[in-house]
Amino acid sequence: xxxxxxxxxxxxxxxxxxxxxxxxxxxxxxxxxxxxxxxxxxxxxxxxxxxxxxxxxxxxxxxxxxxxxxxxxxxxxxxxxxxxxxxxxxxxxxxxxxxxxxxxxxxxxxxxxxxxxxxxxxxxxxxxxxxxxxxxxxxxxxxxxxxxxxxxxxxxxxxxxxxxxxxxxxxxxxxxxxxxxxxxxxxxxxxxxxxxxxxxxxxxxxxxxxxxxxxxxxxxxxxxxxx
Amino acid sequence: xxxxxxxxxxxxxxxxxxxxxxxxxxxxxxxxxxxxxxxxxxxxxxxxxxxxxxxxxxxxxxxxxxxxxxxxxxxxxxxxxxxxxxxxxxxxxxxxxxxxxxxxxxxxxxxxxxxxxxxxxxxxxxxxxxxxxxxxxxxxxxxxxxxxxxxxxxxxxxxxxxxxxxxxxxxxxxxxxxxxxxxxxxxxxxxxxxxxxxxxxxxxxxxxxxxxxxxxxxxxxxxxx
Numbered sequence: 001x002x003x004x005x006x007x008x009x010x011x012x013x014x015x016x017x018x019x020x021x022x023x024x025x026x027x028x029x030x031x032x033x034x035x036x037x038x039x040x041x042x043x044x045x046x047x048x049x050x051x052x053x054x055x056x057x058x059x060x061x062x063x064x065x066x067x068x069x070x071x072x073x074x075x076x077x078x079x080x081x082x083x084x085x086x087x088x089x090x091x092x093x094x095x096x097x098x099x100x101x102x103x104x105x106x107x108x109x110x111x112x113x114x115x116x117x118x119x120x121x122x123x124x125x126x127x128x129x130x131x132x133x134x135x136x137x138x139x140x141x142x143x144x145x146x147x148x149x150x151x152x153x154x155x156x157x158x159x160x161x162x163x164x165x166x167x168x169x170x171x172x173x174x175x176x177x178x179x180x181x182x183x184x185x186x187x188x189x190x191x192x193x194x195x196x197x198x199x200x201x202x203x204x205x206x207x208x209x210x211x212x213x214x215x216x217x218x219x220x221x222x223x224x225x226x227x
Numbered sequence: 228x229x230x231x232x233x234x235x236x237x238x239x240x241x242x243x244x245x246x247x248x249x250x251x252x253x254x255x256x257x258x259x260x261x262x263x264x265x266x267x268x269x270x271x272x273x274x275x276x277x278x279x280x281x282x283x284x285x286x287x288x289x290x291x292x293x294x295x296x297x298x299x300x301x302x303x304x305x306x307x308x309x310x311x312x313x314x315x316x317x318x319x320x321x322x323x324x325x326x327x328x329x330x331x332x333x334x335x336x337x338x339x340x341x342x343x344x345x346x347x348x349x350x351x352x353x354x355x356x357x358x359x360x361x362x363x364x365x366x367x368x369x370x371x372x373x374x375x376x377x378x379x380x381x382x383x384x385x386x387x388x389x390x391x392x393x394x395x396x397x398x399x400x401x402x403x404x405x406x407x408x409x410x411x412x413x414x415x416x417x418x419x420x421x422x423x424x425x426x427x428x429x430x431x432x433x434x435x436x437x438x439x440x441x442x443x444x445x446x447x448x449x450x451x452x
Contacts, residue, residue: 125307
C-alpha cells in the first residue's frame, strides 16, 4: 500500500494556505510546503527569530550570517518583510497573530493533542524551541506527518504516548494516506490517497475515523521526492 | 560629566562580574552571538554561573567554552540539544548531573526576560499547559482556557551583540541580530554590548533600535570572529 510521496504531502498542505495569510512553518516538510504555495497567493512566512516575510534561501554569494531563519538557514527577505526582536516575534505567535502554523509531528490524538517535540532520545538534551508557543497559540495548527511510523505503528491515536507539545490544538493533518480534520467527534477524513480504501486507512490508524460524506481522492501532481 | 559608555577592551567590560552571576546571553541561529564578550567572561575564570541563553550550545556560539571550563552551574534555555551526533559539552555534563537544566518554551523564555526587565514578577500563559514543562507550576483558568504561571527572569549581566553603537550606548542591529538582545539588556543589572563599530557621532534617531538607557558598556570588536 503506497500513498503520496513526501513532496506531494507538502504540496497538498500548501494548497490550503490562503491568500494573505501569515504562516509559520516548522522544519522539514512544512518548510517545503512554503515552496508549493500556489502562484498569486500573497503569503508572509514568519520565523520565530523575528523575520516576518522570509524569502527563498540565499545563494552562497549573498548569504549573510545576520539574516537567518529559525532553522539557522541563511535566507533572503521578500518585499515588505520586516524583522522584530524575539519578544515581539513571540507576541505575534502568542497573541494569536499567526493565521496558521504547519508543524511536523510524531503523534496526534483524536482530541487534537499534539506530540512533536520530544522523542525521548536517551542520550540527547531536550529541544522545545518555539513548538509549544506555536501549537498553543497559532490560530490554526496543521500537521504534516507520515500516517504511521517506520515500524508501521499508527501516529493517529486515541491518546498520545509521547510527551505533549500542547493540548487540543491540531485542526488538520496531512499524511501520505489522507487529509484529516480534527473535530469534536475525533478524526474526520476529508480526502484519501489514490488506491487506498477506507478499511485500509482505518487499519493504519489508532483511533476511530469518521469519513466525510463528500470524502474525495487526494489530487496531487506528479512530484519527484526530494526530501 | 558627559556620558560615555565606551570601554576599550572586552576584558574591562567584565569588571565587577562575580562567581554565581546569572548571565543572559543573546543570539539565535548565528545572528547576534556576543562571542567576544563570552570569551572575555570565560577569561575571568568564574564559578557557578547560571547561563540564560536560548541554546545551551550552538555551532556558531562559544558558550561551550564556559561549559567546558567548568564555570557553569545551571543553564536556562529552550534548546539543550547539541548539533553534532555525539554529546555536546552541555549534554555531557548535564547527563552526569554536573549542570542543572531548566528547559522552557522559547516564547515563555523571552517573555520571562521581558517581564523581568519591565518590573513584572510573573504572568500567565497558555503555553506549556498540560505538558511536562509545566509540571509543578501553578495553573489557573481564565474564561474557557487553562494557563500556566511563569515567573520573571532577571540577571546580573547581559551580553548582547549589535552592529553599531554610540558613546551613549544606543544600538543599531543588522537584520535578525536583535533577537533576545533588547529584552536581555532591560533585565540585567549590568548590560554590555559588543558591536562591530562605535560611531564618533551619535546614532541618528531613526537608526536606534535599543535606547542607550538600557546599556551600561559598549565595546567595539569588529566583524564576527
